[in-house]
Amino acid sequence: MTVQLNDYSKIYDIAVIGGGINGAGIANDAAGRGLSVFLCEKDDLASHTSSASSKLIHGGLRYLEHKEFRLVREALAEREVLLAxxxxxxxxxxxxxxxxxxxxxxxxxxxxxxxxxxxxxxxxxxxxxxxxxxxxxxxxxxxxxxxxxxxxxxxDARLVVLNALQAKEKGAKVVTRTRCVKAYRQQELWHLELQSGAESYQIRAKALVNAAGPWVEEIISENLQLKSPYQIxxxxxxxxxxxxxxxxxxxxxxxxxxxxxxxxxxxxxxxxxxxxxxxxxxxxxxxxxxxxxxxxxxxxxxxxxxxxxxxxxxxxxxxxxxxxxxxxxxxxxxxVTRDYTLALQVEDKTTPLLSVFGGKITTYRKLAESALEQLGPFFTDMGEEWTANEVLPGAENWTTLEDLVIKIQNQVAGVTEQLATRWANAYGSRVWGILHERKALEQLGQHFGHGLFESEVQYLCENEWANTAEDILWRRTKLGLAFDEKQVKNLESYLTGRRQKDDAA
Ligand SMILES: Cc1cc2nc3c(=O)[nH]c(=O)nc-3n(C[C@H](O)[C@H](O)[C@H](O)COP(=O)(O)OP(=O)(O)OC[C@H]3O[C@@H](n4cnc5c(N)ncnc54)[C@H](O)[C@@H]3O)c2cc1C
CATH class of the missing domain: 3.30.9.10 (D-Amino Acid Oxidase, subunit A, domain 2)
Structure with missing residues (x-):
């Protein structure tokens, strides 16, 4: 997805660098409070630390031994908030x-x-x-x-995507495969220079959030030419x-x-x-x-x-x-502490830069709330905290996953319980964005193997920023564990054809 060059005429409230859990969580929280948000991710959403975790929402029993009581208390409480x-x-x-x-x-x-x-x-x-x-x-x-x-x-990877999706639904602009190569302050605004394939463009924002995970320090020293307040x-x-x-x-x-x-x-x-x-x-x-x-x-x-x-x-x-x-x-x-630290750097009372150091997937929502609290004084019209009580995309309109599985099987003839369960677990009620009114498996288009049909691939490309076979097989789904080389190549060539058609249109 590319941004038109005329985006330069727009001034965003917040620009976020990094589409891992922390960047997506902050973008989502900010968009839900009525701020205009831009997020850029240099690769795919969740393509780094946020898809390489142990996939636990946990208090962290062993952190008690290291006396990380603040972190453990927050993380324990988050388990039930996120579960809901x-x-x-x-x-x-x-x-x-x-x-x-x-x-x-x-x-x-x-x-x-x-x-x-x-x-x-x-x-x-x-x-x-x-x-x-x-x-x-x-x-x-x-x-x-x-x-x-x-x-x-x-x-973990779907948690990131769902946050990005909710941010988009609340008005945020999320662009992947777009690297922030440089950012600087000028006339009370942040100017971001972005590179997406061969295309370069700029956007402007009042505040900058650096949620670049392992690159957080490098962004500050190299891309922003500033001094990092912490070392990682x-x-x-x-x-x-x-x-x-x-x-x-x-x-x-x-x-x-x-x-x-x-x-x-x-x-x-x-x-x-x-x-x-x-x-x-x-x-x-x-x-x-x-x-x-x-x-x-x-x-x-x-x-x-x-x-x-x-x-x-x-x-x-x-x-x-x-x-x-x-x-x-x-x-x-x-x-080494697993707790997070947020660093706010301000120049002449404007152009805040908020950098995220550390953090767990488990505490991303609280981290985003703290980030917005620190940015609050720069956005006096900003809305209240909201993320504790609103569900993420797909969690709406179903009571139990078993019911949803039955509904899927009742509508689409030929769907096995295993496939319906995979869809229900990955997409929740958003599965209807894949199935629409289709009544039989044959209506779902080309079958790439292991229950991956064209309609799911299309949904992922159109709604969830999927671009390559790797995005689809390892992050949007975990079908990569089942696909063989030939099946991967077949999916990749379908996606290449799709991209060529999009470029020609
Ligand atoms: C082995 C392991 C196990 C873990 N297990 C757990 C667990 O079970 N539970 C838990 O709660 N936590 C766990 N964690 C911690 C958790 O995974 C991380 O804290 C979290 O994923 C960090 O997310 P992030 O958004 O800060 O970083 P990332 O996910 O790395 O995201 C940063 C993003 O910024 C992008 N970026 C960087 N530079 C630029 C640029 N110039 N322009 C645009 N984009 C850029 C990167 O491409 C990257 O996608 C684990 C971590 C590891 C490594």
């Missing part, structure tokens, strides 16, 4: 922590879980309890008891995906000998997601990739807990991301 806002993409999950007395005594874990149960408001999520493992446990026989508590899982540390984290490691629909939180924890999480019905790691990263964030050391680490922790032993050949997929954490000078990468 997007129940199609966010689901409650029980977590089992096998007890390993030589790593942490039972009293310490009980105390942590007591805080976890009571620190944030909890209505839907169950509290914690002690459990004993029987012979049928997937864990090694030496592990006989553990603790169980609640958190949530989320489709880039901490790489990686995950592997293996065939379902065990049968129950619960996650495991494994304690490792180095006192770190690693999750094994049920993923997309057929798989288990295992992660994450914490290691200092000094290279270009664009190039981050899982290392052999990380793979060995994840396999070793998992194999020390589960009866089923994994080898490298079990790994179906892997991904890596970079946390941009505010440097608190911790020696240990896993101890």
């Amino acid at each position: 806002k997007a129940p199609h993409i966010i689901k409650p999950m029980r977590f089992i922590m096998p007890h390993r007395p030589h790593l942490r005594p039972a009293w310490l874990i009980r105390a942590g879980l007591f805080f976890y149960d009571h620190l944030g408001k909890r209505e839907k999520l169950l509290g914690s309890n002690l459990i004993y493992f029987k012979e049928d446990s997937p864990l090694k026989p030496a592990i006989t008891r553990g603790f169980e508590y609640s958190d949530c899982t989320v489709d 540390r880039l901490i790489q984290g990686s995950h592997i995906v293996v065939p379902k490691l065990y049968d129950c629909h619960k996650a495991f939180i494994m304690q490792n000998e180095d006192r770190r924890i690693v999750f094994a999480i049920p993923y997309l019905e057929q798989y288990t997601l295992i992660g994450t790691t914490d290691q200092e990263y000094l290279d270009d964030p664009q190039k981050v990739e899982i290392t052999d050391v990380e793979i060995d680490y994840l396999l070793t922790v998992t194999n020390s807990h589960f009866k089923k032993q994994l080898t490298r050949t079990d790994i179906i997929s892997q991904f890596s991301g970079v946390r941009a954490l505010c440097d608190d000078e911790s020696d240990n990468p896993s101890a």
